[in-house]
Amino acid sequence: MDPQYVAFQQAIIDTLRNPRYIDVLNFQLLSGNSSPDIHIYPNAYRGVAAAIEQGRINFDYVDAFDDPDQLAAYDTVTNQFVFLRSSVLNMDIGRSAVIHEATHAAIDRAGIGIHSRYLDESAAYIAEAAVILHLEGRRRNTGRIRAEAQRQARQLVIRHPRFQFTHDQLIPLIRAIEGNSLYAPTDDPVSRIYLSDTFDSNRWWDEKLGRRQQ
Numbered sequence: 001m002d003p004q005y006v007a008f009q010q011a012i013i014d015t016l017r018n019p020r021y022i023d024v025l026n027f028q029l030l031s032g033n034s035s036p037d038i039h040i041y042p043n044a045y046r047g048v049a050a051a052i053e054q055g056r057i058n059f060d061y062v063d064a065f066d067d068p069d070q071l072a073a074y075d076t077v078t079n080q081f082v083f084l085r086s087s088v089l090n091m092d093i094g095r096s097a098v099i100h101e102a103t104h105a106a107i108d109r110a111g112i113g114i115h116s117r118y119l120d121e122s123a124a125y126i127a128e129a130a131v132i133l134h135l136e137g138r139r140r141n142t143g144r145i146r147a148e149a150q151r152q153a154r155q156l157v158i159r160h161p162r163f164q165f166t167h168d169q170l171i172p173l174i175r176a177i178e179g180n181s182l183y184a185p186t187d188d189p190v191s192r193i194y195l196s197d198t199f200d201s202n203r204w205w206d207e208k209l210g211r212r213q214q
């Protein structure tokens with residue numbers, strides 16, 4: 001087997017089982033409407049690690065993404081992580097990318113149903129930011145979304161178990177995500193992000209229309 005694949009897989013599993021990374025990740029994002037809330041907790045990451053070991057979640061790597069700012073992805077249709085081939089996943093910076101994508105995977109596995117794409121993305125950025133703050137005790141200046149996520153994540157790092165973010169608290173982060181071209185809405189009817197496979201969680205709640213997107 002490709003040695004880089006084996007090394008990537010082990011780095012992902014090690015990160016998702018390491019208490020240094022996952023113990024701080026215990027929070028809830030309240031949707032503020034009839035779409036589902038999101039619950040994140042350490043065992044959810046252990047569950048993703050187990051799914052990788054069992055071959056129920058796979059991963060691939062690419063030389064480049066279409067958007068040069070993109071570093072990694074989780075595909076809810078194929079249940080697959082995608083990383084840049086040049087990623088160094090055994091360093092803290094690579095591990096925060098693993099935590100980000102594993103948060104998407106954990107939400108997908110939870111099968112919560114049709115939910116907000118922006119809440120899903122907020123959870124991933126808050127988890128990533130909480131890990132960076134927990135390990136480094138300071139923030140990196142890396143753009144509007146991450147700056148806002150780190151401001152939110154500070155509340156986790158001072159250890160409120162099961163910290164609840166209300167929808168109102170999350171609005172600045174949601175606006176930052178909406179304003180980024182990586183997350184621009186698409187009307188493409190074959191866009192893979194709107195397709196469903198294992199779980200219904202692959203369909204998004206349309207915040208503006210107040211209903212699910214088809």
Ligand SMILES: [Zn+2]
Pocket residue numbers: 100104121124
């Ligand atoms: Zn994401």
